[in-house]
Amino acid sequence: MAARTMLPVHAAPTCSVAGAAEIVGSKWTVLLVHDLSEGPRRFTALERSCEGISPRTLAERLRWLETEGIVVRHSYAESPPRVEYALTPKGQALLPVVREMRRFGHDWLGCGVHET
Amino acid sequence: MAARTMLPVHAAPTCSVAGAAEIVGSKWTVLLVHDLSEGPRRFTALERSCEGISPRTLAERLRWLETEGIVVRHSYAESPPRVEYALTPKGQALLPVVREMRRFGHDWLGCGVHET
DNA sequence: CAGTATCCTCAAAGATACTG
DNA sequence: CAGTATCTTTGAGGATACTG
Numbered sequence: 001m002a003a004r005t006m007l008p009v010h011a012a013p014t015c016s017v018a019g020a021a022e023i024v025g026s027k028w029t030v031l032l033v034h035d036l037s038e039g040p041r042r043f044t045a046l047e048r049s050c051e052g053i054s055p056r057t058l059a060e061r062l063r064w065l066e067t068e069g070i071v072v073r074h075s076y077a078e079s080p081p082r083v084e085y086a087l088t089p090k091g092q093a094l095l096p097v098v099r100e101m102r103r104f105g106h107d108w109l110g111c112g113v114h115e116t
Numbered sequence: 117m118a119a120r121t122m123l124p125v126h127a128a129p130t131c132s133v134a135g136a137a138e139i140v141g142s143k144w145t146v147l148l149v150h151d152l153s154e155g156p157r158r159f160t161a162l163e164r165s166c167e168g169i170s171p172r173t174l175a176e177r178l179r180w181l182e183t184e185g186i187v188v189r190h191s192y193a194e195s196p197p198r199v200e201y202a203l204t205p206k207g208q209a210l211l212p213v214v215r216e217m218r219r220f221g222h223d224w225l226g227c228g229v230h231e232t
Numbered sequence: 233c234a235g236t237a238t239c240c241t242c243a244a245a246g247a248t249a250c251t252g
Numbered sequence: 253c254a255g256t257a258t259c260t261t262t263g264a265g266g267a268t269a270c271t272g
Contacts, residue, residue: 016221105132
């Protein structure tokens, strides 16, 4: 897919499925939620687990997820600086979707057998 | 989201979630599966229920879903011509994902309350 | 470490018109 | 009815380099 419009977000989609699709409709979004489901993660950790994402895209996605209320950013004024991202309750509400996606991938795409 | 690459499909994604995201990662795909979950539908019917999709895009999406084995096309040599699209077992396996998406949309996006 | 700043590519998909 | 043919826009997101 391509130039899908990822951002209208508050245009109140016609149906709940379409609304969820706006959010789920990105490989990165889903992957990030999946990663964060195991606990808070730092920028670099997410960068590593999302094979091939660029820092630009990662920062953008995280910012977007934050405005969607799916992720929270916690910044600790330490040295070296530490920032962690975590799921909000809304973000956690997305986990059943991710779970079913994983099941589907496992059952029908013949992959992910050994993964979490 | 935008110019997301929707088609690598057989590049065997790293994990099952990513694999499913390749499929679910389009508003249209999900909407079409959702529509077809109620039974076979004709081109024009799908065109109507997918508010705003162009015939070009619809035809393309359907073709893609067909090659993915998610949808079957049945063409009846009548006059006027009739073509119907239906979900395959693989396509039906996607329904739990759609169901969870709908639940999420309903619970957190405040929409879809009266819809199927 | 956790990002920004720039530049650029490229494919999804809209609009419109036409056809077997 | 069920699409195809063109043409064009658009914007996500990759690459790379730099910074508080």
